[in-house]
Amino acid sequence: MSQADEARVDALVDELISEHPPQGTDNVEFWGAQYDKGLAWVWHPEGFGGLGLARKYQRRINSAIENAGGTTENRYLNLLGIAMGAGVLDAHATDEQKTRWLRPMFTTEEIWCQLFSEPGAGSDVAGLSSRAVRDGDEWVVNGQKVWTTLAHISKWGMVVTRTDAEAPKHHGLTYFIVDMEAEGVDVRPLYQITGEAEFNEVFFNDVRIPDANRIDAVGAGWRVALTTLMNERVAIGGNTVPRSSGQIGQALEVWKSSNSNDAVLRDQLLHLWAETEAARLTANRANEMASAGIPGPEGSTGKLAWANLNKEIAAFTVDMMGLEGTTYPDGYELTRPESFERHGPQKSFLRTRANSIEGGTSEIMLNILGERVLGLPGEPRVDKDLPWSEVPRG
Amino acid sequence: MAEAPTVSYAPTEELDLIRSTARQYLDDQFDSETVREFMMSDDGFDRSAWKELAGMGWLGLLVGEAHGGAGLSPTEMGVLMEEMGRSVMPGPFFASAVLATCLINEVAEDGEAADLLESLASGEIIGTVAAYETPRGWNLDDVATAATGDARVSGKKRYVLDAHMADLILVLADTGGGVGLYAVSPGDRGVTVEQVPALDPTRRIGKVRLDNVSARRIGSGDSTDAIERAIALGSALLANEQVGGCAAAMEMSVDYAKTRYQFGRPIGSYQSIKHRCANMLLKLEHAKSAAYHAVRVTDDEIEFSIAAPLAASVASEAYTWVAGENIQVHGGIGFTWEHDAHLYLKRAKASSLTLGSPQFQRHLLGEALEI
Numbered sequence: 001m002s003q004a005d006e007a008r009v010d011a012l013v014d015e016l017i018s019e020h021p022p023q024g025t026d027n028v029e030f031w032g033a034q035y036d037k038g039l040a041w042v043w044h045p046e047g048f049g050g051l052g053l054a055r056k057y058q059r060r061i062n063s064a065i066e067n068a069g070g071t072t073e074n075r076y077l078n079l080l081g082i083a084m085g086a087g088v089l090d091a092h093a094t095d096e097q098k099t100r101w102l103r104p105m106f107t108t109e110e111i112w113c114q115l116f117s118e119p120g121a122g123s124d125v126a127g128l129s130s131r132a133v134r135d136g137d138e139w140v141v142n143g144q145k146v147w148t149t150l151a152h153i154s155k156w157g158m159v160v161t162r163t164d165a166e167a168p169k170h171h172g173l174t175y176f177i178v179d180m181e182a183e184g185v186d187v188r189p190l191y192q193i194t195g196e197a198e199f200n201e202v203f204f205n206d207v208r209i210p211d212a213n214r215i216d217a218v219g220a221g222w223r224v225a226l227t228t229l230m231n232e233r234v235a236i237g238g239n240t241v242p243r244s245s246g247q248i249g250q251a252l253e254v255w256k257s258s259n260s261n262d263a264v265l266r267d268q269l270l271h272l273w274a275e276t277e278a279a280r281l282t283a284n285r286a287n288e289m290a291s292a293g294i295p296g297p298e299g300s301t302g303k304l305a306w307a308n309l310n311k312e313i314a315a316f317t318v319d320m321m322g323l324e325g326t327t328y329p330d331g332y333e334l335t336r337p338e339s340f341e342r343h344g345p346q347k348s349f350l351r352t353r354a355n356s357i358e359g360g361t362s363e364i365m366l367n368i369l370g371e372r373v374l375g376l377p378g379e380p381r382v383d384k385d386l387p388w389s390e391v392p393r394g
Numbered sequence: 395m396a397e398a399p400t401v402s403y404a405p406t407e408e409l410d411l412i413r414s415t416a417r418q419y420l421d422d423q424f425d426s427e428t429v430r431e432f433m434m435s436d437d438g439f440d441r442s443a444w445k446e447l448a449g450m451g452w453l454g455l456l457v458g459e460a461h462g463g464a465g466l467s468p469t470e471m472g473v474l475m476e477e478m479g480r481s482v483m484p485g486p487f488f489a490s491a492v493l494a495t496c497l498i499n500e501v502a503e504d505g506e507a508a509d510l511l512e513s514l515a516s517g518e519i520i521g522t523v524a525a526y527e528t529p530r531g532w533n534l535d536d537v538a539t540a541a542t543g544d545a546r547v548s549g550k551k552r553y554v555l556d557a558h559m560a561d562l563i564l565v566l567a568d569t570g571g572g573v574g575l576y577a578v579s580p581g582d583r584g585v586t587v588e589q590v591p592a593l594d595p596t597r598r599i600g601k602v603r604l605d606n607v608s609a610r611r612i613g614s615g616d617s618t619d620a621i622e623r624a625i626a627l628g629s630a631l632l633a634n635e636q637v638g639g640c641a642a643a644m645e646m647s648v649d650y651a652k653t654r655y656q657f658g659r660p661i662g663s664y665q666s667i668k669h670r671c672a673n674m675l676l677k678l679e680h681a682k683s684a685a686y687h688a689v690r691v692t693d694d695e696i697e698f699s700i701a702a703p704l705a706a707s708v709a710s711e712a713y714t715w716v717a718g719e720n721i722q723v724h725g726g727i728g729f730t731w732e733h734d735a736h737l738y739l740k741r742a743k744a745s746s747l748t749l750g751s752p753q754f755q756r757h758l759l760g761e762a763l764e765i
């Protein structure tokens with residue numbers, strides 16, 4: 001069975017590469033052909049970028065494409081769409097919706113963003129207050145979102161809104177896909193401590209969303225939001241990465257170029273290397289278990305581990321650089337990056353501070369580990385069963 | 395090993411007065427908006443603000459009365475630095491009124507360089523110190539810039555605080571028989587100064603190139619010990635500045651934890667946040683004790699050789715930790731440019747490396763303790 005699947009996948013990849021040799025083909029065209037052959041998200045049903053096979057084959061496909069000189073960088077260019085939006089559509093959308101959105105998402109012709117957080121609702125995203133009111137075949141949305149990564153280049157946004165203020169908070173939410181070019185959508189840059197604006201504030205003033213863009217049922221928004229968040233955390237923490245890459249890779253480069261033989265720094269570096277390697281092996285183990293259908297606790301620790309390690313390693317790297325660490329080669333010109341690039345150590349020191357905030361804070365991740373994985377009792381909750389309109393907000 | 399001396403830390407009326415005057419002036423004149431204007435400007439500070447600091451009498455706090463200063467001690471300067479740390483005060487105050495002034499105080503012999511002290515105290519000139527050349531070259535043995543017998547100085551200095559604004563650059567150079575102190579001005583033939591973008595844009599750094607510059611020697615013979623003592627004074631005072639920044643960052647967290655609601659409750663009611671704030675207090679109090687102790691024992695040579703690196707190590711680590719956790723307590727808003735949390739993080743990190751990393755300070759501590 002599995003051998004037949006492997007052969008089928010390999011044959012399709014060969015076909016893709018010979019019909020569209022990566023070197024001579026425009027990326028968008030190549031990704032389109034990849035989608036059409038069901039090699040985009042191999043676990044999706046046929047016709048929606050997949051073949052209905054196990055997820056594990058995707059890694060095989062990606063490495064074959066990369067070995068042939070193709071690129072899978074659409075995953076970075078359209079990170080929020082490909083890593084999160086696709087999973088949401090796969091699990092909750094109608095066939096029409098999938099047909100409309102999945103292909104241009106994969107080819108990066110349409111960039112996606114995630115409009116969950118609001119000024120008053122971050123960790124407690126289910127407490128959000130952007131309102132959607134039904135008007136015939138449309139919904140009228142008013143409210144403000146914040147920290148919306150890449151909203152400024154996005155065509156589509158995944159947005160959670162409140163459609164019933166009298167229900168307990170989790171039950172009054174509805175999920176839509178909003179056209180970021182629609183009238184009444186106002187995107188403003190928010191600059192970060194690095195001087196860059198990856199994220200934005202987004203204002204909705206009487207924005208009209210067709211009911212056809214609603215994902216799942218009215219009032220089922222929290223369920224869809226959870227799918228989004230699960231995909232996000234897996235995307236952040238569940239990656240299999242090469243040994244000695246990423247933040248620890250940068251630390252190793254700095255160590256080597258410093259020609260230092262300082263025993264203290266060397267030990268600290270190796271301590272961090274060991275912790276990183278243990279986290280990396282954990283991600284590998286979790287991936288293997290997940291593709292075999294046996295999810296265990298090892299799958300929930302990744303995001304937390306990478307957040308801690310990235311921050312610690314980046315701070316240590318600046319320390320290793322000594323006085324050079326007090327320079328900031330890029331300067332603080334306020335700019336807008338268009339994708340996620342690799343930073344120098346000083347900028348990494350600043351950027352990694354967000355790793356324990358974005359995609360769910362480390363405190364929330366620890367609560368999830370404690371309560372969902374270990375089964376410890378929850379903290380007292382005052383808001384859970386109250387009508388949303390009666391929850392204290394300070 | 396020397397017994398630790400007993401010292402009184404209780405604030406005197408005079409110290410309280412310095413603190414309240416400084417707090418009021420800085421809250422007024424260096425509110426966050428003003429700090430940010432300087433932070434985004436080319437020079438990071440300006441001469442008219444400098445004159446005002448002179449008018450407050452702050453530039454000459456450590457300069458003797460005979461030279462137009464206030465002749466006060468590091469204890470008083472510590473209070474002022476602490477208050478400045480709270481405001482993330484921009485500009486060359488630390489470079490000029492602390493480092494350059496301490497160097498001349500320690501190295502100059504009988505009335506020598508009185509003219510420089512007078513001009514520093516009056517605010518007529520801005521001074522700085524060109525000490526380091528390599529990224530981890532905090533040890534004076536690493537000084538490679540060379541001076542000839544007729545005081546001609548050549549070398550490349552880096553990470554010089556506020557070099558681009560300085561009128562007086564005090565260069566540490568190898569005399570062949572120990573390190574000596576040499577005064578140059580940026581206009582002198584053979585001097586080039588270049589600003590380098592700084593991690594902490596409220597305190598600038600630059601490169602100073604010296605090409606056979608005809609300099610003015612201050613002091614004579616081997617000045618290594620005096621220079622080390624001046625830098626230790628700088629470290630002790632910088633630790634007091636770090637205490638101020640650390641306190642301000644902690645207060646931001648505590649205020650926010652009381653007013654920010656999630657899940658229907660203030661986030662400070664969650665132990666994760668509450669305990670973190672309590673740990674901030676613990677670290678702050680330790681940093682305070684070490685920093686206050688250091689500026690009070692400067693006349694006790696042995697104790698000061700312990701107290702200065704102790705303060706630098708403890709306060710640097712407390713401040714960088716608290717400033718980082720302050721961002722975490724604030725969540726997304728703490729990661730934005732518009733929020734002040736990053737000013738503290740950048741100052742904390744940069745200042746922890748300016749005169750020697752915590753690891754280097756502990757190396758000094760080990761030497762003092764003969765461990």
Ligand SMILES: Cc1cc2nc3c(=O)[nH]c(=O)nc-3n(C[C@H](O)[C@H](O)[C@H](O)COP(=O)(O)OP(=O)(O)OC[C@H]3O[C@@H](n4cnc5c(N)ncnc54)[C@H](O)[C@@H]3O)c2cc1C
Nearest residue numbers: 114116117122123147149354358359361363664722725726
């Ligand atoms: C770089 C970056 C990119 C982002 N991109 C996006 C995006 O594209 N789309 C989007 O929707 N959002 C995005 N976010 C927002 C992110 O998801 C939120 O910042 C995050 O969920 C935290 O919410 P908050 O900022 O409101 O902090 P708060 O929820 O107010 O948290 C403040 C502090 O309180 C703690 N806390 C809160 N509740 C508890 C509790 N019950 N127990 C213990 N501690 C608690 C938190 O851990 C934190 O330390 C981004 C954030 C960053 C920093």
